[in-house]
Amino acid sequence: MEDVLLPVLIVGMLFIGLPWLILHYLTRWKSNTGISQQDEVLLDELHELARRLDSRIETIERIVADENPTWKDSRIADHSEQRRALK
Template sequence: MEDVFLPIIIVGMLFIGLPWLIFHYVTQWKRSSSLTVEDENLLDELHDTARRLDDRLRSIERIIAADNPDFRPGQISDRSENPEYRRADEPERIENWRRGEHR
């Protein structure tokens, strides 16, 4: 009689238990990979802060342009895209940061 129950248990584990286990962890993985409400609120807050900072920078540029005729608006904010302002060791600094050697 024991010889009959063992194959039934093994087949049940293969066709019911294993797929349930796989689907359970796939669901957990998908749930954890999405943004939580707190993360979305933080991103919205950071976006608003960045927008306000950009508005302030443009206001400062307008004030400087009014005081200095040689000033070109956008000059301050263009530094990140301009290769002239990039440091020569920037790729090395980024790699050191990734390795944890930034201290």
């Protein structure tokens, strides 16, 4: 009985299981067309939040620069240090 069952299982897996597995993942891959509408809305909200935060940081830096003339913009200083490190 085992002599017949093992080859039947192997043939079944080769001709039924393997093609089913390949076709299953091919259809899943093709149905994934990109980001969903919900993800796109979230991305837009995050972009707007980042823009507003950047504006707030610039405002704070201008206020600090007005109050303390020797203060140096840390973003400019960090950028110059990175340039020197690359050279």
